[in-house]
Amino acid sequence: MTGTSNTQATLKVTTDAWEALFRAQVAVMRQITTMPEFAKLSLREYDVLFNLRHAPENETRLVDLNKHLLISQPSLSRMITRLEERGLVSRCTDPTDQRASRLKLTEAGLSMQQEIGRAHVKQLHLLLGEAMSEEEFIELQRLSTKLHNAVE
Template structure:
């Protein structure tokens, strides 16, 4: 059985992971595609794009984001006003409201997403080779799964 890491080793690894993410996110936020929508707004559209066709309840959408529920609700209001998402009654529970992409929202998400993926490829692909990218994916997947299992 492998030796457990020290508190210092885990703290250093966490700090490195966090700083890396901050550095990359700051660079990506400067890109032209995020002049039209903020990265957080894009993240909402991205998550709705991956959702079932009927959409997501606000609470379910919020599980994939780093926003408070009131902040997300205000953002949804802004996205509704821009015609990118709609609120509609949940057909399986008429008391609940689903958030879904409009056609315009799906088009904006696709367009920005294509540019975003190209820029991510430039940043990550310019720094890591294919084997390192696979290792990174495996490590981050293992971390995510471990935390999810702990939450139960």
Template sequence: MAENNNLPSVSETAQAWESLFRCQVTIMRRLQALSEFRELNMREYDVLFNLKRAPDCGLRLGDLNEHLLLSQPSLSRMIDRLVERGLVARIADPSDARAVLITLTEEGAELQRRIGRAHVRHIHEVMAGGLTPDELAELKRLTQALSDSVQSC
């Protein structure tokens, strides 16, 4: 079947997925071990990063959760901890008084910037050390195509 439609076999697909997944795990473990993530773990940083990219008013919890690999209850508990630390705040949604938006505080934005600068340098070291500029462009193209195909389903 796969040969007739010029589609990869199930085995080829599984092997490619395993390779992609193992590569991500290897890189993430290396990055998590960096000193920047002693103050804030990678999942917490990911929350701050996504809030930094959000509109100025912030994001609802459900909208933020769409960008993360966390369950909604886990994210809610994490937000509670980040609020206690003064890194994020809950504010009333100006467009819906019943809803709450999550926003970065000044302290949260500064911590995200500081960790982000170091994080990007380390990502560059890992990625540029293993791939040429053309290979990086091809990787970006391939992962974007795969992401687009999944989102269109």
């Protein structure tokens, strides 16, 4: 199953596969958003903390963070202001570009991201762990990464 073919997929096969992947994600996200941990932060706010957590030194420019999110830049700026008011992120001027902002995950933000993240991965495993074999999950990761790289 790990072999590749040079034959381009048909329109129907491409669309059907995308729809199946999208529907699977919607079903999982509906379950995840009911977790009590997401009463503390919205899923989009958690996504911001998650992406900051995985940035070098838990810090990145606003414009670079926005590349990883499904949210407009003005909406992200408003969200960052709310997260800043809660003490979860801090904002400062980028020393290399005075027009840009740098965002940093605070200790409180890191703690909240880790707390929700631990519950999140456990819930994902409960929801999905028996759906496929380990080899199938590895193949799904490989294929998903291949799709991501093709789009990027």
